[in-house]
Amino acid sequence: MSLTLLQAWQSAKRRLEEVGLVGPVIDARLLVEAAAGATRTDIVTDPHRQLTDEQVAVLSDYVERRAHREPVSHILGRKGFWKIMLSVNPHVLTPRPDTESILDAVLPAFPEQMAFSVLDLGTGSGAILLAILAERPAARGLGVDVSPEALAVARENAANLGLAGRAALLRGDWTSGLGDASFDLVVSNPPYIASHVIETLEPEVRDHEPRLALDGGIDGLDAYRVLAPEILRVLKPGGMFAVEIGYDQKSSVEDLFRQAGATGVRTLQDLGARDRVVLGEKNALETTA
Numbered sequence: 001m002s003l004t005l006l007q008a009w010q011s012a013k014r015r016l017e018e019v020g021l022v023g024p025v026i027d028a029r030l031l032v033e034a035a036a037g038a039t040r041t042d043i044v045t046d047p048h049r050q051l052t053d054e055q056v057a058v059l060s061d062y063v064e065r066r067a068h069r070e071p072v073s074h075i076l077g078r079k080g081f082w083k084i085m086l087s088v089n090p091h092v093l094t095p096r097p098d099t100e101s102i103l104d105a106v107l108p109a110f111p112e113q114m115a116f117s118v119l120d121l122g123t124g125s126g127a128i129l130l131a132i133l134a135e136r137p138a139a140r141g142l143g144v145d146v147s148p149e150a151l152a153v154a155r156e157n158a159a160n161l162g163l164a165g166r167a168a169l170l171r172g173d174w175t176s177g178l179g180d181a182s183f184d185l186v187v188s189n190p191p192y193i194a195s196h197v198i199e200t201l202e203p204e205v206r207d208h209e210p211r212l213a214l215d216g217g218i219d220g221l222d223a224y225r226v227l228a229p230e231i232l233r234v235l236k237p238g239g240m241f242a243v244e245i246g247y248d249q250k251s252s253v254e255d256l257f258r259q260a261g262a263t264g265v266r267t268l269q270d271l272g273a274r275d276r277v278v279l280g281e282k283n284a285l286e287t288t289a
Helices: 005-018 024-036 040-045 053-067 072-076 097-109 127-135 148-160 195-200 222-234 250-259
Strands: 078-081 084-087 117-121 140-145 167-171 183-188 235-244 263-269 275-281
Touching: 005 024, 005 040, 005 053, 024 040, 024 053, 024 072, 053 072, 072 078, 084 127, 084 148, 097 127, 097 183, 097 235, 097 263, 097 275, 117 127, 117 222, 127 140, 127 148, 127 167, 127 183, 140 148, 148 167, 183 222, 222 235, 222 250, 250 263, 250 275
Parallel strands: 117 140, 117 183, 140 167, 183 235
Antiparallel strands: 078 084, 235 275, 263 275
8 A cells, every 4th residue: 555644644634533542643643753754844844645555565564553552752762852862762760751740850959060960760761861861961970670581672872872971870779888978960860750659551551551650559649758758869969859749748748758858849841831840959967877
């Protein structure tokens, strides 16, 4: 079957509409671009360009996988985040625009040429850590994750982005084994979905994202109970932290960090005006034993 770029886009969009997918126009375009080796500009300026039989077959496979609710990021094996492109697979959370709010929160506190150290707890694909290092050339960082499969993805991304020399990646249980007052900045997007809610999520998340990175326990707060005092322990005096939260967790997570001794605790909203990032500092006058 012969298809032009425009026909391929329209056909893919119709198929995704048939199964009730939200946002079929964008998904269809991304799949056509990948299958045909085309760009968005190509579809507009050369809509009658013919796809080869092989490209049509690849597109058909992509579209059917998406129709069965496999995320586009898993089909294509990549996802853009902030200003970088990352490899992703089912072993890591697909980076989301909401998480970019952490970058909005922390980058203004660290001038471009400033040398500082950053710790990313539960680094997954390395998205947050690598986006920070890409923006701040004098910074160095450590990403920690309990999953060796996730760390393999993060290492691939660090290498692809030319950041492997400034990003160490370690398998570990949160801050276990890390020294006191070691980092200027600590960031994390921990699991924060209540266990009973996971089965109600969209299939793209429920069936394709790693459960380890989603399940925050009975009330979704298990990780923060561990992280709040530990983040304050590994932060240098005057250091900053920023953690992603669920839209309804602002008060609970803020309280946990205040109880741990954090100062200036506050919450930043995402572009959808939902509470998204709790941030604060370690008292600059605090000393370690």
